[in-house]
Amino acid sequence: MEALQKIKSTAVPIPVENIDTDQIIPARFLKAISREGFGENLFRDWRYEKSGNKVDDFILNNPIYTGKILVAGKNFGCGSSREHAVWALHDYGFRVVISSFFADIFKGNSLNNGLVPITVDDATLHLIFEFIENDPNHVFEVDIASQTLKINETHTLHFDIDEYKKECILKGYDDIDYLLSIKDKIEEFEKQQELY
C-alpha cells in the first residue's frame, strides 16, 4: 500500500444518495483476475451508454471536475461487499471519499486499500458541494496525521479514523505487514491451541 499523509486537491461531486457497489463496479466486471484496470469501468453504466459512447452529463465525463477527492451523497458503498468497488475508485485516482455515511464493509475495504473515507455531517457535506459548484477549481486539503479536512481558510474540521488504521495509511503499511511482524506470536498461539 502507498503511504498517504496529505492530499491537496480539487474534488469531484456526485450528490446522489445510496450509491451501491453494483453502480460503482457492475457485477460483470468481477471476472477479472487482477486488481488493476478497474478504474476504466468505474461507474461504468453511468459513464457510458450501452453503445460505448460517453454519457455527456455524467460528472466523470466533464473535464471541469477532476481531482483525488470524491464527494458523494449519504450511504455511499452499500450493497455487495465486493472489494472491486474500492479498487475501481483507487485505480481511477481517488484517494479520499467524503460522504455523510459509509456502509460498514465498504469503509473497511477502503481503509485496507489506501482510500480514506471521511464522514462529515449532512450540513458540511452540503457546504462542500456548494464550494465545488461555485468553483470547480476549489482546493481542499486533507491531513491524515492531524485528522483534519480543510475546506477553506475559515473552515477546518476534524474527522475520525481508527488509530491503528491511521498509522497504516500514514506509513503505507497494510494489515499483512503488521501480521507478518507478529509471526512469533501467531506461532506461539498455534502451539497452545487445541484443535478439534
Next chain:
Amino acid sequence: MTLFDKIWDAHVVTQIKGGRQVLYIDRHFIHEVTSPQAFSGLKTRNIPLYRKEKITATADHNVPTKNQHLPITEPLSKKQVNTLLQNCKDFDIPCYGLGHEKQGIVHVIGPELGITRPGMTIVCGDSHTSTHGAFGCIAFGIGTSQVEQVMASQCLILNKPKTMRITVNGALQKGVTSKDIVLYIISKLTAAGGTGHFIEFAGDTIQNLSMEARMTICNMSIEMGARGGMIAPDQKTFDYIKGREFAPKGIDFENAVAHWKTLKSEDGAIFDTEHSFEASDISPMLTYGTNPGMGIKIEDSIPDTNNKKALDYMGFSAGESLIGKRIEHVFIGSCTNSRIEDLRQVADFVKGKSKAQHITAMIVPGSKKVEKQAKEEGLDKIFEAAGFELREPGCSACLGMNEDKIPEGEYCVSTSNRNFEGRQGPGARTILASPLTAAAVAVEGQIVDIRKFLSN
C-alpha cells in the same frame, strides 16, 4: 458468557491499540472469484502461503451447470476457473475443480466433507460463509485483501462485533420450513436489523431443526446485515459430523465431542440485543420486493410502505396479494437450499405430479455429492417425470455469473437468498421462497399456498 464470546476469545492472538484484535482463523475456504487478486498479491510481494493445509478450494460461482465434462465456453469464466486451478497448483492446495467428486458450492461442501466443525473460526471471500455457523462455529465472509491476509498469516485484524440472540419457540405449521423462519425474521427485523452483530439462533424450534435446515437459517443471517449467525452444537451436530471424510475419528472424535459439548451460551449470558418469536406465527413466506427484508406471509397482501421503486421493478402494487400470480421460472438451488434434504422435500412433493406447461423448473444441486446421492435415491427420475431439469452443481442462477440467467421482466420463484435488482440476470424479477413453496409453484404455474396441498 455467550457461545460467540467463548469461541472468539479462544482465538484472539493479541490485542492491538485502538481496540482491534488479531483473530486466528482455523479454516479458509476459497473460490475462483475472490481469490485471484489475493494469490497475485502474495506472488508480487513474495510472501509465502503460511498454512496451506488450512485452505480448501473449489470452483462454484462461474461454472456451467450443463456438460461440466466439457471445457467452459465463456472465456472470462474459463480464465477465472483456470486461474484458481493454477494458483492451487503453484501453492500446493487441494482444489476441487470442475468434475471433481468433491466439487460444489463452497458452503455446501465444507459441512458435507466434515471440514466445518464446532468451535472453529472459518472465513471465505464470500458473504454467505455464515452458513457454517449452523455447526456452532464463528464463520463470516471477508474481502479479498483479507483473503490475502489469511493466506499470509492465518489471522485477521478485527473489531469484535456485538452479540444478538434470536429465540424461536413452539411448533411450526405444516408446510413451514426453516427458509420461512428466516425470511420471517428478516421481514420483522429488516435487511439492516442485524448490523454490527453476530447472531445466535436459539429456542426449541431451532433445536428441532435438522442440520440442513439450520444451515439455511445461518446462511441468510447476513441478509439482515449481521456479520454472521450461529447455532449451539448438540447431538444432531455431532451425529452429522461423525464419519465424514475430514472429521476426527475414534478417540479423537470422542475427545472432540467432549469439548464441543461445552460450546453453548451460559444461562444468564448477556447479549447486546435480544429478539424472540413464536413459531406458530410463521406462515410460508415470499418476498415481493428487491431486498430480502421485503417479505410477507403468503396470505398477506403487499404492504403500502415507501417501496415504490422496488414495486415498479417487480411489477407489483401495494395492497395486492401474490397468490395466483403467474410465474415463468422456478429455481431450486444455491447455498441456501441445495442440499439433499431440500431435494428430497421437492421430490416428495412433485412425485406423480408435473410442472405447469409454461414453467421452466431448474434444480441445481449444491455439490457433486448431493447430485450423486439424489441419483442413488432415484430423485432424478422423479424430477424428470415431473418435467424438472436436474443440473450439475454450482451457484448458477443464484447470481447469474454463468449462463443460467432469468430473462428480463420474467418472474422466478427462487430458493436462493438475494432478490436484488438484476441479481438473477438484468431485469430479472426474483421472489424468494422455500423449496416446498417453489415446488408447488412449479406444479401450479402460479403462486400458491403450499398448505393447500397438505392435510393436517
